Amino acid sequence: MQWEVVIGLEIHAQxxxxxxxxxxxxxxxxxxxxxxxxxxxxxxxxxLPVLNKEAVRMAAKFGLAIGANVxxxxxFARKNYFYPDLxxxxxxxxxxxxxxxxxxxxxxxxxxxxxxxGITRAHLEEDAGKSMHGDFHGMTGIDLxxxxxxxxxxxxxxxxxxxxxxxxxMKKIHSLVQYLEICDGNMQEGSFRCDxxxxxxxxxxxxxxxxxELKNINSFRFVEKAIDIEVERQIDVIxxxxxxxxxTRLYDSDKNETRSMRSKEEANDYRYFPDPDxxxxxxxxxxxxxxxxxxxxxxxxxxxxxxxxxxLSSYDAEVLTASRELADYFELVVEKAGGEAKLxxxxxxxxxxxxxxxxxxxxxxxxxxxxxxxxxxxxIQDNTISGxxxxxxxxxxxQGEGDADTxxxxxxxxxxxxxxxxxxxxxxxxxNNPGQVEQYRDGKDKLFGFFVxxxxxxxxxxxxxxxxxxxxxxxxxx
Amino acid sequence: MYKKSIAELSQGLAxxxxxxxxxxxxxxxxxxxxxxxxxxxxxxxxxxxxxAAQLADQTRQAGNAGLLTGVPxxxxxxxxxxxxxTSCGSKMLDNFIAPYDATVVASCKAAGMxxxxxxxxxxxxxxxxxxxSFYGPVKNPWxxxxxxxxxxxxxxxxxxxxxxPIATGTDTGGSIRQPAALCGITGLKPTYGRVxxxxxxxxxxxxxxAGPMTRSAEDAAWLLNIMAGxxxxxxxxxxxxxxxxxxxxxxxxxxxxxxxxxxxFGEGLDADVxxxxxxxxxxxxxxxxxxxxxxxxxxxxxxxxxxxxxxxxCSSNLSRFDGVRFGYRCKDPQDLEDLYKRSRGEGFGAxxxxxxxxxxxxxxxxxxxxxxxKAQQLRQLISDDFKQAFEKVDVIMGPTAPDVAxxxxxxxxxxxxxxxxxxxxxxTNLAGLPGMSIPAGFVAGDKGDxxxxxxxxxxxxxxxxxxxxxxxxxxxxxxxxxxxxxxx
Numbered sequence: 033m034q035w036e037v038v039i040g041l042e043i044h045a046q047x048x049x050x051x052x053x054x055x056x057x058x059x060x061x062x063x064x065x066x067x068x069x070x071x072x073x074x075x076x077x078x079x080l081p082v083l084n085k086e087a088v089r090m091a092a093k094f095g096l097a098i099g100a101n102v103x104x105x106x107x108f109a110r111k112n113y114f115y116p117d118l119x120x121x122x123x124x125x126x127x128x129x130x131x132x133x134x135x136x137x138x139x140x141x142x143x144x145x146x147x148x149x150g151i152t153r154a155h156l157e158e159d160a161g162k163s164m165h166g167d168f169h170g171m172t173g174i175d176l177x178x179x180x181x182x183x184x185x186x187x188x189x190x191x192x193x194x195x196x197x198x199x200x201x202m203k204k205i206h207s208l209v210q211y212l213e214i215c216d217g218n219m220q221e222g223s224f225r226c227d228x229x230x231x232x233x234x235x236x237x238x239x240x241x242x243x244x245e246l247k248n249i250n251s252f253r254f255v256e257k258a259i260d261i262e263v264e265r266q267i268d269v270i271x272x273x274x275x276x277x278x279x280t281r282l283y284d285s286d287k288n289e290t291r292s293m294r295s296k297e298e299a300n301d302y303r304y305f306p307d308p309d310x311x312x313x314x315x316x317x318x319x320x321x322x323x324x325x326x327x328x329x330x331x332x333x334x335x336x337x338x339x340x341x342x343x344l345s346s347y348d349a350e351v352l353t354a355s356r357e358l359a360d361y362f363e364l365v366v367e368k369a370g371g372e373a374k375l376x377x378x379x380x381x382x383x384x385x386x387x388x389x390x391x392x393x394x395x396x397x398x399x400x401x402x403x404x405x406x407x408x409x410x411x412i413q414d415n416t417i418s419g420x421x422x423x424x425x426x427x428x429x430x431q432g433e434g435d436a437d438t439x440x441x442x443x444x445x446x447x448x449x450x451x452x453x454x455x456x457x458x459x460x461x462x463x464n465n466p467g468q469v470e471q472y473r474d475g476k477d478k479l480f481g482f483f484v485x486x487x488x489x490x491x492x493x494x495x496x497x498x499x500x501x502x503x504x505x506x507x508x509x510x
Numbered sequence: 511m512y513k514k515s516i517a518e519l520s521q522g523l524a525x526x527x528x529x530x531x532x533x534x535x536x537x538x539x540x541x542x543x544x545x546x547x548x549x550x551x552x553x554x555x556x557x558x559x560x561x562a563a564q565l566a567d568q569t570r571q572a573g574n575a576g577l578l579t580g581v582p583x584x585x586x587x588x589x590x591x592x593x594x595x596t597s598c599g600s601k602m603l604d605n606f607i608a609p610y611d612a613t614v615v616a617s618c619k620a621a622g623m624x625x626x627x628x629x630x631x632x633x634x635x636x637x638x639x640x641x642x643s644f645y646g647p648v649k650n651p652w653x654x655x656x657x658x659x660x661x662x663x664x665x666x667x668x669x670x671x672x673x674x675p676i677a678t679g680t681d682t683g684g685s686i687r688q689p690a691a692l693c694g695i696t697g698l699k700p701t702y703g704r705v706x707x708x709x710x711x712x713x714x715x716x717x718x719x720a721g722p723m724t725r726s727a728e729d730a731a732w733l734l735n736i737m738a739g740x741x742x743x744x745x746x747x748x749x750x751x752x753x754x755x756x757x758x759x760x761x762x763x764x765x766x767x768x769x770x771x772x773x774x775f776g777e778g779l780d781a782d783v784x785x786x787x788x789x790x791x792x793x794x795x796x797x798x799x800x801x802x803x804x805x806x807x808x809x810x811x812x813x814x815x816x817x818x819x820x821x822x823x824c825s826s827n828l829s830r831f832d833g834v835r836f837g838y839r840c841k842d843p844q845d846l847e848d849l850y851k852r853s854r855g856e857g858f859g860a861x862x863x864x865x866x867x868x869x870x871x872x873x874x875x876x877x878x879x880x881x882x883x884k885a886q887q888l889r890q891l892i893s894d895d896f897k898q899a900f901e902k903v904d905v906i907m908g909p910t911a912p913d914v915a916x917x918x919x920x921x922x923x924x925x926x927x928x929x930x931x932x933x934x935x936x937x938t939n940l941a942g943l944p945g946m947s948i949p950a951g952f953v954a955g956d957k958g959d960x961x962x963x964x965x966x967x968x969x970x971x972x973x974x975x976x977x978x979x980x981x982x983x984x985x986x987x988x989x990x991x992x993x994x995x996x997x998x
Contacts, residue, residue, distance in 0.1 A: 071610055075830040077603065077837075078590045078612055078709040080744050110826050112873070114850055121829020172846075174834070303873035305882055308715035308823055310745050 033271070034235040037263050038243075039198045039228060040190035043205055044183050045215040046159065046223040047090045053158050053182035054081030054124065061221050065175035069161075073180045075119030080309050083108075087182040088313060090214035091131045091156050092323045094184060097212055097330055098151055100135030102320060108156075108310045112303040117161035117174050125185075127304045130155035131313065132184075137208070138332070139200040140350060149201050150189030157183050178222075184214070190229065190240065195259035199252050202226060203354070206252075207331055211356045225250040230259055231276070232266045241266070242276040246283050246290060258283035262290045334359055342366070342373035351381050358395050361402045368406020375409050383426055400429045408436035418497055421445050449496045451503060454487070457495075458507050461486045472508055483508065511536050512672045513993075516581060516729040519675060523570065523580045530570070530580025534563035534624050537582055541626060541673050544997060550648045550658075550667040552587045553595050554627040562624035569622055578736060579622030584674040586665050587628040588635055589615050589720075590709040594625075598711045599633040599643040599661075602831050602838045602857035612709025613741045614678060614720050621736045626674055629664030633859045634828065635685055635713040637661050638931040641922050642861040649918070650693060651994040653957040656915035659689030659931070665723045666693035671997040676733050679723040682713050683816050684910075684935025686721050687947035691910035691963020694949045696980065696990060697723045698730045701971050702942035703748035706741030712827040714820035715746070717939040726990050727948065727980035731755035734973060750971065758974045759981040764798035766979065767903040773809035774908030774934055782953040786962040787909045790950035793986060794907070794979075802903050806895040811888045812937040813929055818872045818885035819940070824862075825869030831857065864925065893941040900969045905979055909934055910947040910963030914955065934965055944968045948980045949989035958995065 052059055055072035072079045095102040109127040132154035138146045161176035186205060192198045206224055209215035217224050226249055231241035246262060249255050261283075266276050281290040329337070331353045338349035352362045358380075365376045384405065388398060408425055411417050417425060417440060428439040440446055448454060461483060462469055472479040487500045511533060514522065522528050538556050545551055559582060566580035590596045590608035592615075597603045611619065618625070632642040640648040640663030648663040650656040651671040658667045662679030666689035669677050679686040681699035690697025698721045705720045712718060722733035735756065740749040770791065775784060795801055833839035833853025840852035858866070872881035899906060911931055921928040938945040950964035964983075968976040984990050 074835060076590075076608070076610075077596070077598070077606065077711040077830070078608070080708050080746075082743060082745055112826050112829060114829065114832060116832075116834050116846065119830060119835060121832060122826050301875045303826070303870065303875075303878075305822060305826070305873055305878070308746075309712075 035232045035263075035267050036235045036237075037193055037195075037259075038190045038231045038233060038240055039192040039195070039259060041188045041192070041198060041202060042227040042229070043186040043188075043202065044225050044227075045186060045205070045209045047087050047182040047184055047214055048216050049084055049086045049090065049182055051084060052180035053084050053087045053156065055180055057180065059181050061218075061223075063177055065164075065173070065177060067177065069176035069179060073119065073176055075121075081124060081307075083310060083313065084182065087156055088131065088315070089319075089323055090182075090212070091154065091184050092315065092320060093212050093214055093327060094154055094186070094209065095132035095135065096320070096324055096327060097208060098132075098135030098137055100151065100154070101133035102315060103129060103131050103133060104315050105129065106131040106155075106313045106315075108307045108313070109304045110307045113300045115160065115163075116172060117163045117176070117179070119161065119176060119179055123158060123160065124307055124310070125157035126155035129312075137201065137204055139197065139204050141200070142196065144346075147191075147197065149191045152187045152189055154184055154186045157185060159183050184209075190231075195256040195263070198228060198259055199256050202255055203252060204331075207355050211328055211331055213328070219250045222250060226255065228255060228259055230262045230266070232263055232270070242278050244276065244278070244290070245280045247280055247293065249283055254283060254285050257285070257288060258290060261288055265290060328356075338373075342377075344373060344377050348377045348381055352377060355395070361395050361398075364402035365406040365409065368403050369409035370413060372409050372413055375412065376406070379405060379409060379426075383423070387430055399432060400426065404429050404435045411436050411440065415447055415449060415496060416440060417445055417447050418493070421447065421493055445494060447496050448491055448494050449499060451499060454491070454495050454499060454503055455507075457487060457490050458483075458500075458503055461490065462507060469508065480504065480508075512540055512675075514675070515726060516578070516675060516724070516732040519581050520577050520732075524575070530563040530566040530582075530624065531560065533580065534559050534582045534626070537626055537674055544671055545668075545673055547654055548649050548651060548667050548671060548673075549646050550630050550664040550671070550673065551584070551627045552597055552599070552630050552645050552664070555594055555625055558594065559624040559626050562619075562622075566622040566624060576621055578732065580624070581675060582624040582626050583618060583733075584626050584629050584665065584668050584677040585615060585618075586631055586662050586677065586679050588631060588680050588711050589678065590711070591615050591625065591628065594628065596628070596711070597644070598635070599631040599645065600858065600862070601644040603711075604644065604838065606837050608709070610709065613706035613743065614737055615709065617736050617739075618678075623736075629662070629668055629677060631664055632661035632685075633862050634711070634824070635661040635680060635682055635718075636824070636861050636865055638684070638688060638928050639916070639918075639921065640664065640689070641918065642859055644859060647918055650915045651997055652694060652960055653915065653955060655917055655957065656955075656960070657692065657918055659692035659911070659915065661685040661689075662697075662723060663689045663693075666690055666695055666697070669693070669695045669723050669725060670994060672993060675725075676729055677723045678720060678733075678737070680710060680718055680720045681935075681939065681945075682717045682719075682820060683939050684932035686723060687935050687945055687963065687965060688911050688932055690723060690947040691965075692915040692961065694952075694961025694963075694989070694992065694994070695723060695725055696727055696730050696946070696948050697721065698734065698946045698973065698976065699938065699944060700734065700738065700973050701748075701944045702939075703746055704944070704971065704973065705737045706739070706744045706747045708741055708743040712823075714823040715827060716823060717816075717820060719939070726984050727946075727977045728756070728759055728984070731759055731977045731981070734977070738973075748971075753974050755974055755977050758978050761978045762798070763794070763979065763982050766794070766799040766905070767802050768794055768799050769802050769804040769899050769903030769906040771804050771806045771809065771899070771906060771908060773806050778912050778930070778933065779909055780913040780953075783909055783911075783913055783962050786951035786953060787907075787964055790964045790983070791907055793983065797982060797986065804899045804903060804906070806892075806899060806937065808888065808891045808895050809937060812892060812940060813933055815885045815888040815892065815940060816932075816936045817868065817929060818881050819889065821865040821869030822872045822882050822885075823869065825866045825873065828858075828862070828866055833857070861925070889940045892937050896937070896941045896943060896967075904969075904975065905972075906967040908965050910965040911935075914953050914960035914962060938967050943970060944973050944976055946976045946980055948983065949992070951989055952992075961989070961992075
């Protein structure tokens, strides 16, 4: 039997507001437990939530960026359940009337084609605190610093058909929220995480299979592995004559397996109802106009501009716009290189990204700044150094020897462009290699490379290759 | 001194006739000698009150006194008070000391008003007789064998017994007006959103509203001036100017249109209470008001609607009392579930549990549409009734409660008959309208006369008119000046 995989993602993006969604406490990560939880976050008797306008603005930004309808009226609802790290005994979320309606996003597939993924909705909600097990003599510790942190839950349609598509979609959203500056995208700190709804069905069957929900996955690699292993499990279950049950499962990355957390039968009845402490959120047209004006250039638009104005290939443009930081870096390189976009693209996607990958660093950590790389490309352009010497310069810059000009000076890498300096060297080589000269003149053209090599060796690679070619041709033919 | 109105106290303090320290001491002494039999107070904060009184006197000497600086009061124990126990009448919060002041408390503090103590109340404001309090029932000063009404029964009793010049209360379905009626005092539930709910422990968030409980409408106007106003910390409070409620007290009532809903004078109303209310309304007619027969056809839906909406909200509001962070925690919990079950099972009383269960049921999957959603629709119908009525009349009048104070224990085992105590007051909460109860006369009881309340309901944010209408009546009558025997 041929199986088709069906995946929908619920992504939780932590909004980058300074204070919490319903209180004035700070959202900064990593503080001592319970030092960033005020009376409202603690759910003390009598306290009331007040909505953070910035969170609404950020959600609206996201809605506009995916071409969705931003609801003029949305409603906060209470999701009721008991858990020690949920201080009020309910989470304030949105149910029937979310702030962002239906939208969509294109992802690029491996074969170069694009696929449109539907986004069902996105809604605002507050995060819970953290339960900490261990070090409490058999008790559980509660840290409420995270309680009340604003989240945007982005729910996709079940449009993805492989783990790879799911990862591509998640990466795309990850990049988008950072472009919009509404989420720092830090997956280690849990600022960006997802639940995956996974099911399988025989190819050709229209109705969906029973799905399992994989909870709280916080890396792209784990998303792919978790989905793949879950798909395998579901197919095994069905092929062995069993049935997949609707349930919540947890991915264990150490064992690379998914485990059942709770089945639907024992699932909570959340008793959603509109939160009477909060009025419906009414968004005025003027607010939306203002948000629209504040939108940055989006990845798609940027890619088109890179392809058009900068004449980059679709592939280069895609790679360079994958994150806003990388795109910004690239644009600065181009500026410093005097507009050499193609050469800049080659260096950024080639040597720079290669070196970063090898070192396990991201663009923000690069020891070679955009200014430095742009400055080096400028020196290639004005013939101060050759492309080959540039690799040495780049390596030196990476090692911290300073910018391109400093390295070129210190190492004496300036290209020899003076014919009167190159000519005597060529003459000497011709004199010292009479046999090769004769063979070349007899028609063995391949030997030309030998002479170029000799010149380069003699000049330690600093002779301008074009001039070497021209002079050699002249002299050998003479 | 304890017989003086707020205006007279303000005057006396300003002229130096007496100090706040003397005034506060007088009331603390009265509390000491008179409160034992009433059980009206959960906390008496004598030291704090005297310190605040001395501060008020210093403020006055420095020339910075406001109109109410130095006038003491009692807060219902539902308002969080920094450093002083806030129990909400429950075992659950018997050990709870709030780290902050409710906005109402902070406003009174800022006005220089010393707090004498905190008033007993039905547990989490759920009750109409004050019998659900963990601290035991409050007794009605007019007859200590009867209930004071609830849930603000302690506040009503202390004002009736002159143990404080004024008190604060809260009203979710009648909890200011019904005890005011049963104790013979004046109580005002303002328009929903007029007074901040911040720091007031929530029962049913969409219905709860704080207000003054006083001897007279004039006193209520003084206190409402302090309590009312927008609060950025309460999203449901309304950003709207607060008028000076004392400014219009003496407006003439000539031509005032009073609506008399036929549904408020039918079956279920005690005949003697009905006669007292009729007489009060006649008095208004003599004062120049015009009586208009009206109908609020959906009145009969108020109690059932309320008993879906209020429990639904309370079932969620009271989830935070879980034994984890504050309040009561059971001994030696075996695991998390045991902690939850026993902390809540042991910490809450029977009525609170009953309402949590009703509300949980009403919000459950499969029942939500039939109960909660339906109740919201009925709520709209009830509001629409009032909207139409106020196109024809200026205020609506009727009885506050169907009967005078009943005997302690009389309805304790019959929740439905208890719920019907609020049959005339609940609709205004569902509609969010302001409502008042003022003393309108007495009915003879086996231990002497028992007070009857006249309810006056106004249009949204029409508190000024309610106070004016009530004050004018109190210029013609002396019911509100009567003091129960043993408390003179």
